[in-house]
Amino acid sequence: MGDVILATPAILLLRKNFPSAQIDFVGSELSRRLFANLPVDRHYEVHRRFPEACWSYVMLLKQIRERKYDLAFEASGSSAALGAFIIGFSGARLRVGLKGKWDRWFNVRLHRPATRNKYRILPDLFGSLGLDNPPVYPKLYLSPGELRKGKTRIRAFVGSDKKPIIGVFVGGRKRRGKRWAKENFLELGNRLLGAAAQPVFFVGPEEKDLFSYFQREFRHHAPTIFEPDPRSFATLVASCDLFVACDSGPVHLACALRVRAVAIFLKDEFDHWGPPLELARIVRPEEAVSVEAVFDACRRELLRCPSAEAEGPQLNECANSSRVVQDY
Numbered sequence: 001m002g003d004v005i006l007a008t009p010a011i012l013l014l015r016k017n018f019p020s021a022q023i024d025f026v027g028s029e030l031s032r033r034l035f036a037n038l039p040v041d042r043h044y045e046v047h048r049r050f051p052e053a054c055w056s057y058v059m060l061l062k063q064i065r066e067r068k069y070d071l072a073f074e075a076s077g078s079s080a081a082l083g084a085f086i087i088g089f090s091g092a093r094l095r096v097g098l099k100g101k102w103d104r105w106f107n108v109r110l111h112r113p114a115t116r117n118k119y120r121i122l123p124d125l126f127g128s129l130g131l132d133n134p135p136v137y138p139k140l141y142l143s144p145g146e147l148r149k150g151k152t153r154i155r156a157f158v159g160s161d162k163k164p165i166i167g168v169f170v171g172g173r174k175r176r177g178k179r180w181a182k183e184n185f186l187e188l189g190n191r192l193l194g195a196a197a198q199p200v201f202f203v204g205p206e207e208k209d210l211f212s213y214f215q216r217e218f219r220h221h222a223p224t225i226f227e228p229d230p231r232s233f234a235t236l237v238a239s240c241d242l243f244v245a246c247d248s249g250p251v252h253l254a255c256a257l258r259v260r261a262v263a264i265f266l267k268d269e270f271d272h273w274g275p276p277l278e279l280a281r282i283v284r285p286e287e288a289v290s291v292e293a294v295f296d297a298c299r300r301e302l303l304r305c306p307s308a309e310a311e312g313p314q315l316n317e318c319a320n321s322s323r324v325v326q327d328y
Helices: 002-006 008-017 029-034 052-067 081-088 121-128 144-158 182-194 205-218 230-238 249-256 291-303
Strands: 024-027 042-045 071-073 094-098 108-110 165-169 198-203 224-226 242-246 261-264 280-283
Touching: 002 008, 002 029, 002 249, 008 121, 024 029, 024 052, 029 042, 029 230, 042 052, 052 081, 071 081, 081 094, 144 198, 144 230, 165 182, 165 249, 182 198, 182 205, 182 291, 198 205, 198 230, 205 224, 230 249, 242 249, 242 291, 249 261, 249 280, 261 291, 280 291
Parallel strands: 024 042, 071 094, 094 108, 165 198, 165 242, 198 224, 242 261, 261 280
Antiparallel strands: none
């Protein structure tokens, strides 16, 4: 999910530079679902699983070559073999990608930008092509009907209280050490409930085993939701006042929906994957990522040092900055 969302600035920058061009995108079913309402004329879907992948690439390349594109651009911002292969066999007049191991498939090879940050790489690459490259962050668009549906569903889960709704995604790549302990999420949820906020816990397909744990621990105080459809999940995230997640696809989803986020980084990869301050606050692992540090980040993001009359005895208190909270 994260890679898909972080590719959206390429679409927006191409449309800005070439407003009348036909812009097509090659991606997964996930990108097809999430990219609805983006300025894409055609979406080609690729498969990664056997046996679908065997023939899908043959048919894909045949379709692409028939279009006789002027430009094919590798939008991952990295030297990826699959993306380079598709660009190389696209038959496009200009085949653009990063210099690296797979650049033999390109006839326009770009130097890697000085920045490593995924939110800044694509604008820099467009600048190196001599194109207009204003700062553009990932963006997804939901229709007014979808937004209303998401708000209705969230309210059905939490009731009619006017407390701020804080979405908490409890997942992350466990084998890469990116998932916070479930006990930490449990303590954070209790802290938020005690501070007059309403947490809503989300689990993904890789965390379904945690569903019953949070449902049992919070009962009716905080709902736990499993929503496998990516677009329906997006409508729920868009209905939150704040979204908390480890370094994972859903934190980039929240940023692309312009929902303020608190991003928990358990590894020193925030310079590569971390959202900018305009979109999120990063809690980083200078020592350990404590529940207190994440709760403090939530408090700051929600209330931004409000007056003492604000609801919530803990959330309305402006504490000093934690050492592990970075305004990235």
